[in-house]
Amino acid sequence: MKVLLAVSVFVWLSTFYAYAEQSEDIEKFIIAAQAATYDCPKSDITLALDNYLASDDLDKDQHDRLNLIKSHSLICVGQYEHARDILNQLFNDDSIDKSSALYAGAVYQLGFIYDVQENPKRCDYYSQAESLARDRYSDIYLSAQLGLITVCNQNNTDISVKLGKLYSLLEKFVELGDVAAIAHIHNNIGLLYGGIGQNELAAEQYLKSYYMGLEVYATNNQLATLISAISANMASGDFVAAKQHIEIFRRANLTVNTPLTNAWLHYAESRYYFRLQEYEYLRNSLLKLNFYLPKVSSDIIHRNAKLYGIALCIYDNNKTCVETFIQEQEALSDSQHRKFLARRDYLWVMANAYFYTDNLVKAQDVFDLYVELTNKQILDQQRSGRVLGVANLHSQITSLENELEQQETQKYRSIVMLTLAFILLLAGVYFFIVKRYIKNVSSDTLTGLYNERAVVGMMRRLPHAQNGRTNALALIDISNVRTVQGKHGHTVGEKALLAVSHCLLKVTREEDVVGRVGNEQFVVCLRNIDETLAREFFERVQSALNDTQFLARVGEYVSIESQMSIYISVEGFSDIEEVLSDMRDSFTAKSHQ
Incomplete structure (x- = not known):
């Protein structure tokens, strides 16, 4: 009897400890897998996440939190319907604490899904999420707040x-x-x-x-x-x-390389070639896009992929394909059709489809709608100071360009003064707030040159050199700054760095990139330049630095001592961090020689 009791106790203890260990593993996984609302969970958690959700050892709270991570992952790969099913279960579960981060996160994610689908319900969910997260869950609060500002109250809040x-x-x-x-x-x-x-x-x-x-x-x-x-x-x-x-x-x-990102890539290519009417390239892009379409639940991508396919049918002289498309569109209900009539690409394709099938009356009617919609968009832009997109709209209706210009002259002259006031307001916001922000985040506080973050960002975007030219980069190390600081103090060390920045600005050109990328290091980049000219230019920079002196104290001038490492490439600098690291290593190697 005692033996049986001991065995039972041992089995119970073993089970208890195994469960406790499993529960601790799950908690660690949940903490590691969670991501801010404006980020995505890592893609490599999917298998472990599904395995945990299939486990019978989960308590309800763990199961709910794993489901919220699951819905977040699904949203990030475009599986909105599956994510919404999970979120609706959480949202409608009365046992969940309505003040918890779990519930607030579920409400926000539902709002985001409705936002992607352009459903007006999004604002109700964003408002509720903002209220739930206020002073509690900063990422949910910020995301909900941004959603409300960006897409809600559009008609009664000034831009x-x-x-x-x-x-x-x-x-x-x-x-x-x-x-x-x-x-x-x-x-x-x-x-x-x-x-x-x-x-x-x-x-x-x-x-x-x-x-x-x-x-x-x-x-x-x-x-x-x-x-x-x-x-x-x-x-x-x-x-x-x-x-x-x-x-x-x-x-x-x-x-x-996910289905969603592949769909985005080939959708962007298809749209690009559709707009440029390069149909053979469009054909190739659509073939790739259609492979990923079944795995993506985006109405916009599906709808436009079909439109681009019809444009290709017209190009291929495929009358059956075009007639089938027209029949499908004419069978739509009025409410369904109204959604499409607000989209210029749709009207453009429909006008061409009717024209191709010799239905000139309907082709003219649809084209008139296209022109009316274009005019409305131009008028809306004028009323709110939105003038940047007008040129693009004109380029798509070249046959009416002169007429539209005349209409602009006649119709918009009376509202120019009102528009100017709004433009000035936008310009004030942009130049005083945005420019100040850009300067703060991209400038070195001491020298006023670009800081390392700004230099790295600019270098990453630098295009390949053209016509046998090169992109040339020089990293300059001021080798006696620490000596100066040790002898004269930190303020004099700053004078040395300022003397270097003044020298570089004096000898470089306006189009060159000049920045401070370390405490004692500076960078000069010459874009799309002949290699021989680049090397001669850097020799002049080095010579100017060698001749640079600054006043350390009364009666005592100190010369700048520096060394330079040069990197020449016909390509861009997408690997700029590695390039700078290698150049810095070359300075270290020299100092040990």
Whole structure:
């Protein structure tokens, strides 16, 4: 009897400790797998996450928190419907604490899904998430707040008020040094600019978000803002920049390679070739896009992929394909059709489809709608100071260009004065707040030159040299700064660095990149220059530094001592961190010789 009791106790204790150990492992996994609302969980957790969710050893709280991580992961790869099913279960579970981070996170994620689908319900969820997270869960609070500013109250809140709120948040998080939050805010400023037709400004903001996100975001989340930048480039008519950023996206996607990011890549390519009417390239891009479409639940991508396919049918003289498309569109209900009538690409394809099938009356009707929509967008842009996208709109209806210009002259002259006031307000916000912010985050506080972050960002974006030229980089190490500081003090050491910066600014050109990339190191970059000229130029820089002196104290001048490392490349500097590291190593090697 005693033996049986001892065995029972041993089995119970073994089970208890095994359960406790399993529970501790799950807790560690949950903590490691969680990501801020504006980031994504790492892609390599998927297998372990599914295994834990299938376990019978989970308590309910652990199961709920794992499900929230699961829905977040699904959102990040575009599986919105599956994510919404999980979130609705959490949202409708009365046993969940309504003041918990779990519940607030579920509410925010539901709002984000409705946002992607352009459903008005998004604002209700964002408002609820903001209230739940206030003073408790900073990432949820910030994301909900940004959602409310960017996409809600569009009809009764002045755009300048929204911009003011966003730039106020930006300054706050710059002071805190929260790079992830700063990148998130830049993305939302881009969304706001894009929503009012300021596509060039939107692209700038998306690119800031992308390059900052490289430092802090999960890899698959980094590409979301880059695809937004590409869309903004095309919307503004800057197809050169769009193509450049598509190639950057392609290289970055080699390490991500998810169905969603592959769909984004080939969708961007298809849109690019559709807009340029390069149909053979469009055919190739659509073949790749259609492979990934079944794995992506994006209505916009699916709809436009079909439109681009119809444009290809017209090009291929495939009458059956075009007639089937027309029949499908004419069978749509009025409510369904109204959604499409607000999109210029749709009207453009429909007009061409009717024209191709010799239905000239309907072709003219649809083309008139296209012109009416274009005119409305131009008028909206004029009323709110959105003038950057007008040129792109004109380029798409060249047959009516002269007429539209006349209409602009006649119709908009009366509102120029009102528009000017709004433009001046936007310019004030941009130049006084944005410029000050850009200067703060990109300038070295002592010398006023670009700081290392700014230099690295600019070098990463540097295009390949053309026509047999090179990109040339010089890293300059001021070798006697520490000696000067040891002898004369820190203030005199700063004088040495200022003397170097003044010398570099004097001998370099306005188009050259000059920055301070370490306490005693400076960089000069010459873009797209003949190699021989570059080396001669750097010799002149070195000579000027050798001749530079500064006043250490009354009657005592000290010369600058420096050494230079040069790197020449016909390509860009996408690997700039490695290049700078190798150049610094060369200084270390010299000092030990």
